[in-house]
Amino acid sequence: MTEYNGYSFFGPSTLKELLEEVALFDGSIAFLAGGTDLIIELKKGKKKPHLVIDVSQIPELNGVHEENGFLHIGSATTFSQLARHPLIVEKGLCLAQAARKIGSEQIRNRGTLGGNIASASPAGDCLPVLLVLEAMITLQNPDGVRRLPLSQVLQGSGRTCLTPNELITGIDFPVLDGGYVSGFEKLGSRTAVTVAKLNLAAVIKVDQENHSITEARIAVGALGETAFRLPDLEQNLVGEINPFLLHLFEDMLTETVDNAISGRYSHPYKREAIRGLAEDMFVNLFGASSVPGGRTHG
Amino acid sequence: MVLEMTVNGKAIKVEVNPNARLLDVLRENLGLTGAKEGCSGEGECGACTVIMDGKAVNSCLVLALQARGKEIITIEGLESNGELDRLQQAFIDQGAIQCGYCTPGMIMAAKALLMGNPHPSEAEIRLGIAGNLCRCTGYLKIISAIQEVAGTNLRKGGQDDDGV
Numbered sequence: 001m002t003e004y005n006g007y008s009f010f011g012p013s014t015l016k017e018l019l020e021e022v023a024l025f026d027g028s029i030a031f032l033a034g035g036t037d038l039i040i041e042l043k044k045g046k047k048k049p050h051l052v053i054d055v056s057q058i059p060e061l062n063g064v065h066e067e068n069g070f071l072h073i074g075s076a077t078t079f080s081q082l083a084r085h086p087l088i089v090e091k092g093l094c095l096a097q098a099a100r101k102i103g104s105e106q107i108r109n110r111g112t113l114g115g116n117i118a119s120a121s122p123a124g125d126c127l128p129v130l131l132v133l134e135a136m137i138t139l140q141n142p143d144g145v146r147r148l149p150l151s152q153v154l155q156g157s158g159r160t161c162l163t164p165n166e167l168i169t170g171i172d173f174p175v176l177d178g179g180y181v182s183g184f185e186k187l188g189s190r191t192a193v194t195v196a197k198l199n200l201a202a203v204i205k206v207d208q209e210n211h212s213i214t215e216a217r218i219a220v221g222a223l224g225e226t227a228f229r230l231p232d233l234e235q236n237l238v239g240e241i242n243p244f245l246l247h248l249f250e251d252m253l254t255e256t257v258d259n260a261i262s263g264r265y266s267h268p269y270k271r272e273a274i275r276g277l278a279e280d281m282f283v284n285l286f287g288a289s290s291v292p293g294g295r296t297h298g
Numbered sequence: 299m300v301l302e303m304t305v306n307g308k309a310i311k312v313e314v315n316p317n318a319r320l321l322d323v324l325r326e327n328l329g330l331t332g333a334k335e336g337c338s339g340e341g342e343c344g345a346c347t348v349i350m351d352g353k354a355v356n357s358c359l360v361l362a363l364q365a366r367g368k369e370i371i372t373i374e375g376l377e378s379n380g381e382l383d384r385l386q387q388a389f390i391d392q393g394a395i396q397c398g399y400c401t402p403g404m405i406m407a408a409k410a411l412l413m414g415n416p417h418p419s420e421a422e423i424r425l426g427i428a429g430n431l432c433r434c435t436g437y438l439k440i441i442s443a444i445q446e447v448a449g450t451n452l453r454k455g456g457q458d459d460d461g462v
Contacts, residue, residue: 009299009316009363032361036341039319039359043339052316054364080353104429105407107341109353110360192428193342 004048011054015061015140015169018053022165023142031055031167033076034110036103037119053167061114061169064088071175075114075138075168079103082113091175094182094201097284098129101186104193114168117150120226121195122157127227128201128219129184133173141166154226180205183284185277196222198270200253200277204237204285212240220253223260223270230256246282246291250275303365305330306375314362321346321357323365324372332373332402333357336431344430347403347410348372354410356429373402376409385409385447392443396434404430408444417448 007030012018022029027050032038034056041047055061061076064085071092073082082088082099089096102108102116102125116126117137130137130150137153139146139162153160153168162168176182182203188194199222205215216237221227233252237245257271282290301314305328312327319339324330336345339358346357349371376383385405388394395401404427411418411426418426423444424437432440 006315006317009361011363011366032364035359035361035364036356039361040340042317043319052361054361056364057366103341104344105410105426106344106347106354106356106429107359109350109355192425 004045007042007049007052009052009054011057013057013059015058018055018058018167019140019142021051021053025051027051029053029165031118033112033115033118034078034107036107036111037115037121055114055167056112066091066175069175070172073113073171075117075170076112077114079108079111079113080105083108091177092133092173092182093176094129094184094203095126095133097184098125098186098199098201101125101184107193113171117153117168117171118160118162120154120156120158120160122225122227123196123199123222124227125184125186125196125199125221127154128199128221130171130173131219131227131229132182132201132203132217133176134217135171135173137168138170138172139166140169145169151226151229156225159225176203179207181285183281185280185284187273187277197266198222198274198277199227200274200281202281202285206241210240213238220256220274223257241286246279249282250278253278299363301362301366303367304369306371316361316363318362319358320348320350320355320360320362320365320370323362324348324357324370330372330374333406334399334402336399336403341429342431343400343403344407344427345400345403347406347430349406349410349413352410352413354407354426354429371406371409373406376405383409385412385444388443388446389440392439392446394435394439394443400430400432400434404432404440408440408447412444412447417450418444419450420445423448 010021029051030049032052032054055076061074063074064087065072066087079099079102083096116124135150136147137150155161184201186196186199188196201219203217207214216234218230218234219227253274254271257274261267279291302311314323321333324333333348334345336343341356341359347354348357350368407427407430423441
């Protein structure tokens with residue numbers, strides 16, 4: 001066994017330069033974006049790459065644009081950028097809401113959407129959001145490009161399908177037009193700078209004329225190794241909007257918690273707490289009058 | 299490797315190890331010891347906050363070489379011509395400092411906030427410094443100090459500004 005002698009550093013300014021170096025380099029590579037997870041792991045020796053490649057100064061990997069009905073987001077776009085980007089706020093609001101609730105201002109200024117996916121934390125705040133946005137993830141290595149749904153990229157806690165020389169270059173999802181509402185809610189041990197104990201993302205298509213839900217996409221995080229969609233619950237939400245809908249939503253979420261983490265120490269807490277998140281989500285999506293007592297958000 | 303960046307308005311060229319963090323280079327190579335390591339490099343406490351290209355960052359979570367070509371402002375860069383920055387003076391005037399360990403990071407987080415939003419509300423101030431832990435003052439005096447500079451201070455001396 002050879003002793004680990006630390007890593008060298010490469011800071012390309014184009015994707016082409018990056019891929020050329022990856023093709024040539026013989027050894028393990030870590031891709032560094034915001035560094036809010038990776039630098040901690042490098043310092044603790046949990047990761048021991050031979051080369052660190054910084055992707056934070058590659059303009060092609062940064063920014064948001066709309067093309068043919070899809071929003072395209074560069075993997076190194078920061079949470080601060082996402083939180084206030086007009087296209088995200090208008091056409092993928094739940095992602096802006098999630099980005100605002102991550103970490104602190106300092107973390108949001110550095111942490112990136114690609115990094116959130118690559119870290120694959122069970123509690124990663126953007127992950128349930130990207131599931132309900134039906135996001136596709138673009139992965140690239142010197143041999144080519146592949147585009148996969150997020151559910152295939154996430155393989156477990158801290159595990160993804162990325163090969164050792166592959167990086168996330170972009171994220172895209174169909175824009176939410178005016179018929180949709182979307183939202184993100186999170187519960188942690190405090191309101192800011194906290195790891196989610198539960199997070200919840202929703203995309204709902206509302207038929208205003210018939211006062212009904214025609215499409216529902218719901219995903220939860222921090223209830224398993226990866227965030228996941230709730231297809232049965234989604235089916236049950238479709239139909240007329242009635243005063244019992246919130247109660248149904250709460251009951252189905254509690255059932256989800258029961259199925260996911262029964263026997264875990266956090267189970268009794270989370271099965272109740274998720275009902276509060278459900279109510280927060282209704283206020284977020286449909287306004288304060290959608291919940292009993294018309295309580296204000298928060 | 300050679301790192302070139304601008305620190306407090308001066309172009310800097312310094313030889314650094316690949317694993318050095320921006321915090322390490324500021325403190326060890328450049329002698330700028332205002333930024334502190336509080337939570338041992340986890341990004342939890344904000345004591346190492348500096349401003350990079352106009353934005354507050356935890357300098358313990360930036361590899362030094364990631365700062366190549368960037369403009370860094372540290373607490374040492376706030377005073378000019380021997381005069382403290384208004385924000386520094388407000389921290390003193392409001393008694394927003396006790397042990398002082400969090401103060402450089404707290405002031406740099408507040409400075410970045412004010413650079414982007416000169417008149418933040420109290421809620422915006424609280425959000426702006428949510429990543430900075432202070433274990434002495436209880437935050438109220440810190441918020442008052444920032445409000446003083448923002449022109450939204452209602453708490454000075456425990457009374458409204460226009461109170462007697």
